[in-house]
Amino acid sequence: MTIISPSILSLDFTQLNTQMEAVNASQAQWLHYDVMDGHFVPNLTFGPDILKAFRKLTDCELDVHLMITDPETYAPVFIKAGAQWLTFHYEAMENAEACRKLAKQLRQWGVKPGISIKPKTPVEVLKDLWQDFDLVLVMSVEPGFGGQQFDPSALEKIAQLRAWAQAENADLRIEVDGGINAETGKLCKQAGADVLVAGNYIFKNNIVDAVDSLC
Ligand SMILES: O=C(CO)[C@@H](O)[C@H](O)COP(=O)(O)O
Ligand SMILES: [Fe+2]
Secondary structure (H helix, E strand, O other): OOEEEEEHHHOOHHHHHHHHHHHHHOOOOEEEEEEEEOOOOOOEOOOHHHHHHHHHHOOOEEEEEEEOOOHHHHHHHHHHOOOOEEEEEHHHOOOHHHHHHHHHHHHHOOOEEEEEEOOOOOHHHHOOOHHHOOEEEEEOOOOOOOOOOOOOHHHHHHHHHHHHHHHOOOOOEEEEEOOOOHHHHHHHHHHOOOEEEEOHHHHOOOHHHHHHHHO
16 A cells, blocks of 8 residues: 655645645655754755644654755654654765664654665665665755656655565565656556645645555
8 A cells, every 4th residue: 555645845824734634634644844954955844843733633643854964863753743754864974874773763662664765866775775764755846946847767765666676575664755746646556656746736735635646
């Protein structure tokens, strides 16, 4: 069963309660929370206090996507605020060992660690790294903004990751984020993704129907 993670980056905050009621009535199981710091990406979003508010608004699992240069420093405040899945970027880290160390630390703090790669980062960097994570997030747009067009090069990366995971009989969540709609979502599922993030497609349409069309 595919997990749908609506990205609140595209939520209309003047309609917060109504839109969250629709998310809660939909088949969405996770809620995607984009954290941007104006350094790792050229945009700013939400901190931990807003995450705390979302914790009260939904029972969906909170899927936090850190697009920040210093995930080691800020991970604890997002965990305290309610994150259940915490994903940081490979490109934000010094080397593979630092990624492993942070993944271990996140597990000790009681959250599921995820690692993400940008569109220009080859999937091979994860060949000996994915085993330390519960989730790999393949970006299908340049991180920073919602509403961009899906980059099909994500499909080969998803397929490679699924092949690696299957070869080791591993229970790895493969998530894809950026430009997901019914059409691109279907291609990602066929390639082996089991978590679809969607912002604009869900929040700019009928929320319940859009989630249904992705399942
Ligand atoms: O991480 C990001 C953008 O950097 C995403 O989570 C966006 O929120 C996806 O938005 P859509 O492309 O689905 O509109
Ligand atoms: Fe995201």
